[in-house]
Amino acid sequence: MSLNLLLKVWRQNGPNDEGRFETYSPNDIDEDMSFLEMLDVVNEDLIAQNKEPIAFDHDCREGICGSCGVVINGVPHGPKKMTTTCQLHMRNFKSGDTITVEPWRSTSFPVIKDLVVDRSAFDAIIQAGGHIAAPTGAARDGNEILIPKPVADQAFEAAACIGCGACVAACPNGAGQLFTAAKLAHLNLLPQGQPERWSRTVAMVDTMEEYFGSCTNYAECEAACPKGISIDFIAKMNRDYLKAKFRDRRSTTKIDTSEAG
Amino acid sequence: MLTGSRVAQPLRQRRIRPRFWLLDFYGSAIGKKAVMAVTGIMLLGFVLAHMLGNLHTYQDAEHMNHYGEYLRTIGEPILPHTGALWILRAGLILAFVLHIHSAATLTLMNRQSRTVGYKGGRSYVAANYAARTMRWSGIIVGLYLVFHLMDLTWGTNGAATDSFTRGQPYENLVASFQREPVAVVYIIANLLLGIHIYHGAWSLFQSLGWANPRFNDWRRMFAIGFAALIVIGNVSFPIAVMTGIVE
Amino acid sequence: MTLNSNIPEGPLEEKWTSHKFNTKLVAPQNRRKFEVIIVGTGLAGGSAAATLGEMGYNVKVFCFQDSPRRAHSIAAQGGINAAKNYKNDGDSVHRLFYDTIKGGDYRAREANVHRLAEISVQIIDQCVSQGVPFAREYGGLLDNRSFGGAQVSRTFYARGQTGQQLLLGAYQALERQIDAGSVKMYARHEMLDLVTENGRAVGIITQDLVSGQIERHSAHAVVLATGGYGNVFFLSTNAMGCNVTATWRAYKKGAYFANPCYTQIHPTCIPVSGDYQSKLTLMSESLRNDGRIWVPKDKNDKRAPDQIPEADRDYYLERIYPSFANLVPRDVASRAAKRMVDDGYGVGSLKNGVYLDFKTAIDRLGRNVIEQRYGNLFDMYANIAGEDPYTQPMRIYPAVHYTMGGLWVDYNLMSNLPGLFVLGEANFSDHGANRLGASALMQGLADGYFVLPTTIAGELANHLNQPAPSTDSAAFVEAEAGVREQINRLLTTRGTRSVDSFHKELGHLCWDYCGMARNKAGLETAIKEIDTLRQEFWSDVRVLGNGESLNQSLEKAGRVADFLELGQLMCQDALHREESCGGHFREEHQTPDGEAQRDDENFAYAAAWEYNGAGKAATLHKEELVFENVHLAQRSYK
Incomplete structure (x- = not known):
């Protein structure tokens, strides 16, 4: 044909x-x-x-x-x-x-x-906090911290994001929430991500808002996502941001090691 | 930061954090969405209470008018006459102002973030009509609210009927809805309110981060149920007047 | 020049430990005095950049993609090996070392491979601590699966996207350093030349692909982590942008290119569907656990596969290799499929594949089980091939997948040019003539996280308190002029043929004559025809547009120009290696029943080639491989 x-x-x-x-x-x-x-x-x-x-x-x-x-x-x-x-x-x-x-x-x-766009704003969001500080060589044995399978699976689903930018392209507000939320969920769900959880959330959200629009819960991003990443992660990001601001405001500017889970 | 021929620049300056943490929180878009959700919940509560209270209309004039008077006496004698009512009203006004302010500022932010649209048109895959028209349904309902207050609360000349009498909500309501255009506008405004609630009452769960596979399906059901309840309840009043069930 | 592999003295198990102690250090307060250039941001480059940045060096990182996260390591599916022995099935560092040496058909350096096996254990810990979401068991422990070429379960994985998750871990660590200011990132930049001064690597010439600007960058050391050259075949499982340019330009500046003929062909890919085909897609090797491979017994059988009765099918792997059957190693399965297709038994409208049939497995286990095991692969196949693999067998055919050859490096991962380090698939060091599944990720991360950060200090320490070389030197001026001249030539030739048409023709030549099976006559033909093609390229290529803005044709043209030269070297290497080993199969050298026949007497060496000018034969240097810890044996899978 x-x-x-x-x-x-x-x-x-x-x-x-x-x-x-x-x-x-x-x-x-x-x-x-x-x-x-x-x-x-x-x-x-x-x-x-x-x-x-x-x-x-x-x-x-x-x-x-x-x-x-x-x-x-x-x-x-x-x-x-x-x-x-x-x-x-x-x-x-x-x-x-x-x-x-x-x-x-x-x-x-x-x-x-033509059809080529500059997506470096995504890198800027990751720079702001999309990482876990784990200098090479300092790691403990991989099996020392147990991670329940459902937690690992959910973190994986969030981490499956390929950073293509379809979520931003689909959003009538030009919002980068699904991308940011997916990375936050990946890192904030894992035990290794807890020490920097609140500072990471605030840093990534603040950087995201320097570049992108806000969420109106259209869910167009979820529909456009080639990896099927759920907007539930956006809700989770909102919750973590609220918590970061309400629970312990010092933790958003200083390194906080008190919170786990 | 990336070096080289990077074209993308931040659209906005890094925010200077206000000292007062609530202002700092409200300064972020996620904070504004949360405020919009919380004020939305307050307004939903008002709309529901308003609708339920007005069901006294179906009893008789005496009950309805008595209910109106009762609202003014809540909290007496600790609070002065209409004291509690004004506290509630102040809360509602604040909620209303914040709801509109957050919506307006976020809309500006979103416009900035998408200055160029799709020249070849775009298709919506997931966003429903209600979600896409929130701004319009909100503005229209807001404008209608002003008329509604002039008509039935303040008795403003031109909006209210000539027979408007303060303290007699039952008679005022019946007289107002006997004017067909007013009844029709009321019905349209309430349908738009329903559409607004259909998206808003679902959306607030997302904005406040209330998502959980256990109840995610219920969020939509809740929004549909709430919107339907409000629309059916409210729209029943003018219909009842026009069909003579209430007179 | 003699090749000194700098393998440390002492017993195999202690070499790396003693080498770490004996290597010079750079003190923390001195590290910021050193500039290091890293080209490539895959597992090797990304992890090296993040680690060196964290340690305090000034690092500049370059990638041609729009973000370091796009490097092709991201596409690795299967997993990463590590000798953790979490399964208590007898695994050990020594066993991983042994399996890798044997899998590489005894053509890798013992000391390097042993170090790789030792470090494998640390890699998993490092990645877990970065938040890589490896698959877990219900008890919360890391899960493992088994992979080809091993009898233990030592492969760690994250569904079918292990490469993606590991790369994102390295990418995030890299972005953290960029934020901290220790690493400067140059995305959409292509390295177009290596600059050498007195035989030492002192910097690179790059092009900003957005503005077309040519730039000079100098450093105390240059690290190439630019991947393999599989795209010389045009069709491969590599990404479209994968290229040999960085390593090839280094080769032309004097670095030796080792074992270019060692290319790995993966047996289970989706066959070509037409001339327009731009790349080939891998279907995970795990499918062979439940699928049965067959072709019709009659080459003219036109019936649909489900209409062909059992009696008319030839399950050739089960017939020829009764004990390993459908699970023979990659090279064996690939060559068997090629023989079937060459003999006219191919299936599909182009008769260019063999069937991989799941009917038996679905009947035995039920569709649900198969769906759980391979659901995403089946969906991917259905999407690409337009056929439902649940109801009709998949069509598969081998495709170029990985290249074991690369720039020659010593034990420190430094090439013969001082100051030039080469990591990951870009070097030749650890996989010999054939790479085992789930070992590429291991090598990339071992090199970047653990080996280079140690060994580079030994080289840098010699240059303490020397400033980074000036970019105004004659060497830089000359290198930049050369780059400009080539770009100018490509843009002004304005011939009649597109870059892709040359690339496709080169791919056909390489695949036909230097693919799964090679012979003397074919290789000689290929060398001649590639030379003709190269000359035609330079007189008839059509590259439109200019050099002052994004110009993807120009990018491709530069890469294809280098592939045309590499293709010749690959054939020259294949021609000189008069034996069959791993991914290199010479038809003249096979056992009576068609298996690869090694010649340990004469070819137990790494062939490192020295550049003598375009179109001229390269000079061979040999690094003899010494095996003190393993016994060389003929592989058999019958």
Whole structure:
């Protein structure tokens, strides 16, 4: 089965360029192609016509590195749930379809070129507190602290975030809550994360709010997340932030070792 | 920080922490959402009590008017006449102001965070109509509330009926709803209130961090139930007047 | 120049301990006087950067991706080995050492491998303390699973995303140092040359991929942790951006490239579906525990797989290797599949795969059990192949997965160029001719967290109170000019063929002649044809756009230019190695029943190649491998 498509792709030369849609009509697209392979084909055509190919971020093409991601027909990562753009295959489209392709839109994800955006705001949030201070060599035996399986499993589910930014792209408020909440849940659930739990929560939330909007509980982020990360983690972040502010206000500015669990 | 050609810059300065911790808390978006949720709970409580109290209408004029008078005498003689009522009113006014202030400032923040929209349009996958129209339903209900107060509390000329008499809520209500446009506007406003509650009464659990797989399904049920209760109760009054059940 | 591996004296078990004591130290207050450059932010580079930053060195880190968290270590599925012996099944440091040496077909350095096995234990502790959510048992203890090439359960895992979780641990530790100011991060930067002065590595030339700016960075030491070169085959399980450029430019500046012909082919990947195919996707090796591999007995059988009766199926692994059957090692399973497809028994519309059938397992265990064990893999397969593996067998075929070769390093992980260190998949050191499953993650983290932070001090201590080299020196000027010239040449050639078309052609050549099976005639053809292709590339490549903004074609062009040269060296190495071992199978050297035939007499060495100029044959240097603790034996899986 092959498809003939009408493709409207956002082209923008640089951060300060206006940008516009350009239309391409790739024919004989194999339904076994991934969406990005379809773009590869379009790009080869463009190069043959002496036109600059479409720039888009991509790397592993197996749905784990988080590099890729475009908004396809108004939905981040396209119509298939729990799927990154690189894992979206053309059999999810019909011949004759018009497909609109746009970059992530958020003030803090400025467009670098075409479909490539700068997501370094996410790194800034991790820098603020998305870590556990564990200098190399100081570790105790891995089995010394028991972690109940349900806790480890839940921490893993939160840690499965690939940092693609689809949550921000999907949020009408341009909020980065699902990303931040997932990392907070991962670290705040584990016993190793307790010593810095409250200071981490405040630091990451404050940095998040420097870049992103607030949560209106639309749940669009959860629907767009290719890893199916739940907005329950956002509730957990809110609770931890409230606790950090109400329980022991000193702990948000100083290192606190009193709290466990 | 990243070095090199980094294009993204923070949209906002790092907040300077106020000394007073509550102000510090309110300065964050999560804090504002929590305040919005708590004030929302207060307003939900008011809306529910208001609706339940007004059910006295279905008894008769005497009970209803007596209930109105009773509200003014709560707390006597420790508090002066209408003292408790004013304390409640002050709380409500504060809640209302904070609810609006937090909503307005967060809306500005969100606009800043998404200055460029999707040029090719966007599709909503999860966000329902109620969630997407909170600002509008909120503004309209707020505006209606002003009219509602002028009509039935203050008796302002032009809004209230000519026969408005302070202390006779039953007669005032019946007279007001006998004006069809007023009844229709009331019904519309209440439907919007229901829509607002449908999202708000669910959303407050998220904002306050009350999530747990054991009761997460119930959060939605609660919001639907609460919204339905308020809408059915409130809308019944003008219908009862217009159909002559209450006269 | 003779290769000195600097292996410490003494018994195997004490080498690392005594070496740590004998290596010079840099005192804490002196560390901030040293600049260290690290290129690559995968498990090796990320963990090294975080550790050196924490210790107090001034570190600059570079990655071509938009964030250090995207490095391809993130895609590792299976797990990480460690000789913890939590299962009480007889595991030990020595057993892990032995399994790794044997798995590598006796082509790795004993001392390095033993150190790796020793450190494996600390890695798990380190990662747990960072919050890596390893799989747990109900009692709260760490869980293990077994993996190919071992008879003990020593693999720690986090579902099918172990690489992701380990990398995020290292990434977070790195971000913590960036926040602390000890590490400067340069994302979307590509290293385009190594700068050497008097034979010593003194810095690098990079390009900011967003602005196109060419930059000079100098340091007291340069660390390359830039991964493997599997993308020379175009199609591989590597990420699209994986490239050989950093190590290749170092090679061209005098670093030796060791054992480039050792490439690992993974037996269970989803077959190619068309010319447009951009990469291959791995299906975890664990599937072979319950799946049965077969092809139709009649090569012209056009029936759907479920219509083919048992009598007409050839379960060839069960037939040829009755005792290991479907669980033979990676290289054996891969070559058997290749033989079937080459002989015309391939399945699927392109006849380029073999069946991996779960029907027997589903009948025996029920669909639920299979779903629990492999649900996410089955979903992934259905998503990519568009077929339901519960009702029809998967189609699989081997694909390039990992490269054991890399820059030559001594015991300190320093290359033959002083000041240049190489970690992880980018070096050649620990896996010999074949890597065991779940050992790549172990090596990356061992190198970055534990080995380099110790050994780099020994080198840096020699340069205490010397400032970092000036970036105005002739060496930097010259290196930058070379980089600019190459970029300019790529942008002004304006030929007729796209970069990808060259890359695909190179991939085909390498796969056909230097893939799962190699022979003299083929390799000679490949060397000639790659040379022709390389010349055509430089006269006919079409790279559009400019060098002043993000230009992904230009990035690719530079990488493919290097792959074209590497491809030749890989074939040259494969041609010279007149034996079969691990991932290197020479058809001329096989046992009567088609298994790899090593030649320990003549080839028990690491082949380190020295660059002599583009298109010229490289010079071979040999590091003889001495085996004092293991007995060299022929592998058999029948």
